[in-house]
Amino acid sequence: xxxxxxxxxxxxxxxxxxxxxxxxxxxxxxxxxxxxxxxxxxxxxxxxxxxxxxxxxxxxxxxxxxxxxxxxxxxxxxxxxxxxxxxxxxxxxxxxxxxxxxxxxxxxxxxxxxxxxxxxxxxxxxxxxxxxxxxxxxxxxxxxxxxxxxxxxxxxxxxxxxxxxxxxxxxxxxxxxxxxxxxxxxxxxxxxxxxxxxxxxxxxxxxxxxxxxxxxxxxxxxxxxxxxxxxxxxxxxxxxxxxxxxxxxxx
Numbered sequence: 001x002x003x004x005x006x007x008x009x010x011x012x013x014x015x016x017x018x019x020x021x022x023x024x025x026x027x028x029x030x031x032x033x034x035x036x037x038x039x040x041x042x043x044x045x046x047x048x049x050x051x052x053x054x055x056x057x058x059x060x061x062x063x064x065x066x067x068x069x070x071x072x073x074x075x076x077x078x079x080x081x082x083x084x085x086x087x088x089x090x091x092x093x094x095x096x097x098x099x100x101x102x103x104x105x106x107x108x109x110x111x112x113x114x115x116x117x118x119x120x121x122x123x124x125x126x127x128x129x130x131x132x133x134x135x136x137x138x139x140x141x142x143x144x145x146x147x148x149x150x151x152x153x154x155x156x157x158x159x160x161x162x163x164x165x166x167x168x169x170x171x172x173x174x175x176x177x178x179x180x181x182x183x184x185x186x187x188x189x190x191x192x193x194x195x196x197x198x199x200x201x202x203x204x205x206x207x208x209x210x211x212x213x214x215x216x217x218x219x220x221x222x223x224x225x226x227x228x229x230x231x232x233x234x235x236x237x238x239x240x241x242x243x244x245x246x247x248x249x250x251x
Contacts, residue, residue: 001244002076003098003196010074014060018076021056026082033082038089042183049095050179053078057097077177081194083248090186092248094194097177101200104184105191108218110203110210115180190250191217198241199232206236222249 002018004011026033036044056078064074077098084091094102094115104111186192195203202209216223216231223231232245 001196002078004076005073008073014074015076018056018060018078021059022080025052034084037084037091037093045093046181053095053097053179079194092184092186092192094182096180099197101195101203103193103203105214105217108214110214112204113182113184115182186250188250192248193245195245196243198243199245202236202239209236
C-alpha cells in the first residue's frame with residue numbers, strides 16, 4: 001500500500017506507480033523471495049528490498065522531473081508485507097518507508113511492532129519483531145524465538161536492480177525517510193495489521209479504539225469483508241485522514 005503526498009494533485013498516481021513497480025519486481029522474484037524467507041536469509045532480504053524500495057522511489061522522482069513538478073509533491077509513503085504461501089513457514093516480512101503502522105493483536109492485546117529508527121540499522125532485531133523492552137502492550141514468548149537471519153546480498157540482481165547505489169542523485173532534501181524492515185514469526189491466533197497513518201495514529205493514541213478493535217478482531221475467524229471495512233473506518237474525534245488497512249488472521 002502507498003500514500004501520496006498530502007493535498008497534492010496527482011498524489012494518487014504517484015502511489016499507484018510505486019505499488020505497480022514494487023508488485024512487478026516482487027512477482028518476478030517470488031520464488032527466490034520465498035526461498036530466502038524460508039531459509040531466514042535476513043541480509044539478502046533486507047538489502048535487496050531496501051534497494052528495490054529506493055529504486056521505486058527514485059522512479060517517482062524521475063517521473064516528477066519529466067512532468068516538471070516538485071519531486072516532493074510526486075512522492076509516496078510505501079508499506080509492503082510479504083506472506084509466504086507455504087503453511088509451514090511462519091515468517092512474515094514487512095518493509096517500506098514513511099508513515100503508517102504495523103501492529104500485532106495477540107492474546108487480546110495490541111503490540112506496536114512498527115520498526116523504530118533504532119531498529120532499522122545494525123544487527124538483526126531480536127525476536128524477529130518482538131517489542132523492544134518497555135514498548136507497547138501485551139507480551140512475547142518463546143514462540144517468537146528462531147535462528148537469526150544470515151547476512152548477505154543475493155537479491156539485488158534478482159529484483160532487477162543492477163547497481164547497488166541509491167537512485168537518489170543527489171539525495172533529496174529534506175533527507176529521505178529511513179527504510180524500515182522487520183521479519184516476525186506468527187503464532188496461531190495472531191492478527192497482523194498493516195495500515196497507513198490514518199489508522200495507525202488513532203491506534204497509537206486512543207485506547208478506546210484499541211479496545212474496540214481488539215474485541216472485534218480477536219475471534220478465531222476473520223470478520224466478513226463488510227464488517228472489516230466498517231471496523232477499519234470507525235471514526236475517532238481528532239483523526240480525519242483516509243485509511244488503508246490490510247490484516248492477516250493466523251491459523
